[in-house]
Amino acid sequence: MTRLQGRRRAVPVAPLTGSAKAMFRLLAVRGASTRPQLGEVLGLSRPTLSAAIAELEEGGLASKVGELQGALGRKAAVYRPGPNAGHIFAVDAGSTHIRLRVSTIDRRLLHSRTYRLPSSQFFLGEEISRAVADEVAAALTESDPAWGPLQAIGIALPSRVVGPQGDTTATRQEAIFSCFDPPADIPIVLENNVNCAAVAEHSNGIARDHETFAYVQIGFKIGMGIMLDGKLLRGRNGAAGEISHLAFPMANGVRPVPGEIERYMGTEALMQRVAREWPRSAGSPPEDAADLMKRAADGDAAALAHVERHAEDIGAIVASCVSMVDPGLVVLGGGLGADPLILPTVHEVANRLSYPVEVRTSSLGQDATVLGIERLATEHAVNLILGEAKA
Amino acid sequence: MTRLQGRRRAVPVAPLTGSAKAMFRLLAVRGASTRPQLGEVLGLSRPTLSAAIAELEEGGLASKVGELQGALGRKAAVYRPGPNAGHIFAVDAGSTHIRLRVSTIDRRLLHSRTYRLPSSQFFLGEEISRAVADEVAAALTESDPAWGPLQAIGIALPSRVVGPQGDTTATRQEAIFSCFDPPADIPIVLENNVNCAAVAEHSNGIARDHETFAYVQIGFKIGMGIMLDGKLLRGRNGAAGEISHLAFPMANGVRPVPGEIERYMGTEALMQRVAREWPRSAGSPPEDAADLMKRAADGDAAALAHVERHAEDIGAIVASCVSMVDPGLVVLGGGLGADPLILPTVHEVANRLSYPVEVRTSSLGQDATVLGIERLATEHAVNLILGEAKA
């Protein structure tokens, strides 16, 4: 997930006490908070709180940004991560768009850019790499010294992302660097885009109240992100959730074909089936998946039948997921998955085939991925600042 | 997983320092150890070590059991969990046998019993419950005061086991108590038998060197246990790894049927297919699965073809597992799964369909399950003794 391009941090910080580290972490996730709030959450006494804040202010990692008057009593001081906490770049290197967010460590948006690729890319390749390079370069020129040091660049990739221990031979992830040469000494955080969307559903989306769930993306491609106890499941080779390689077809007398389920479930194959089976009487077949969903929503019987059939197939995939990891909650996303029309059938089929599972529809639109990688990049930056980096 | 039948522990212990707790934990997993060994592993200074051991000896949680002479220098004192650490019962409530082990907290065998059920049970029911009751009662009468207090009874069940948060309506686990009334105030640890086997492969078996892997059991029934970072994945309803509910059949134009894959993959259906397709020229068809495997091992072409075909199906299931959780290692167990004959094909098919995964054959025989629940029961007992119980 992480590619460190240098060990130095822009702002090395004196070793902090445990309470100061915990406080900085909390400031980074909560954003502006009063001292009493921080003390309450951390369970620290007021003297310890004072000491921790003094430590952080000393290192420029926290700043007082105001005061808050409660119903009664003295005003409470409000703090935020300080100037040395710096900022991060979060980039969604998507197949159709490059989305970039520049954010503080507590995820206040400083700047954002979106670039539409001239042509849609099926695989991560040079076009995407070049576009990312351009967007990052452009964002760098607009950087403001007041933002503090750039702590990390997070990039969400439409490819499997292999960790340090994994089998690095079978990955395309390095293609992101074919044209993009990141600034020296800035840590790079790489993560698969579906995993990023899962992270966003957890932190900003419909799965906020669940520490364990699966995010299933159904659209042009299919994928899954698994969150267990608040942590992404990545797997040995970054392949956890790569449901495009579920054994399929799987039945008595047939042999599965690698990657076949993605070819079957993807919108392209779906629309081919729809066109092939479209009744003469129902007029011209739908243009694309969006058209199909719209006609189904309008009550078109032929469209509804196809949507229903696809929802059953999605339900079967969800059932297989439940049978393996039993997440308790499955969030549906992606071009097709996010359509509320399929929810009832997916829920019904999954629960009939397997074990009790709640199914919800994603609420974050196109921003899910970039919000997820933003989260991961800030988490990584916090770990680096606190000297607790994993890799 | 856990059913506490009372809050009191037999031997309440004064609060311990962190180092003392860590030492007790280490003694429980390692068994007899010298002081320098403990200090090395825990990274503690010798004075702290002395203090920790004094604390534990004070509470009867550690005892000096000898001395060990190194190549040079003074003899090192050897310690073990003390008399108040007590012992546990581990019971494998299997479909055909009840296996019981009485062990110290560091898993030295104190006593063991095996009872063969009069008839093989497909489901957890009264027969099993009654047999467990008898075996536990018999073991209780043979208990020795020198064993110290009974800290826990662990029971491995051939059923899904639901945790405190899960949907408790759809479980058969309570059937274990239909005839078995456990001694009052003794904590009960319940776990699914396949999960137990996975635990045993991790602690005593072929997966000793892996913190993350999946254990796939193929025999009369099928099941899976998933170990992630040394911890069992249980899932919201204890259904993680319940691959008997993978969507199957799964192909264009067919609808999956709940539980169908177990009926297809289980030995019963396999042997029916074998009998149906057995060539006249090859003599009488195999008696049972063991006979089939033996003939295949002896080079019988018809038997080999069927074994090969089944191995391909198992490979497909493993591939689906890898596509979801990417464990890096899959251990094959169970009546059919543990046969080394199927290993090459399972490995080949899984790696062709999905991502790189190592496949190994289980080395623990019938004892896997009882060793696994023994491990879980001792872990639970240690947590209780240290006042760090989860539930």
Next chain:
DNA sequence: AAAATTTTGTTAGGCTGCCTAACATAATAA
């Protein structure tokens, strides 16, 4: 307007749990 109440923040001092340094003990090697 003064006093009482409530909340926030600081100062003083103490305790736990670890550490290092130095010494004591007990074995083997020279």
Next chain:
DNA sequence: TTATTATGTTAGGCAGCCTAACAAAATTTT
């Protein structure tokens, strides 16, 4: 014997938290 090496104890220190008491700053009551 003496030297060397490993083990274990004693003495003393320090980091990181705590409680108790006080100080400061707001609102409510009198």
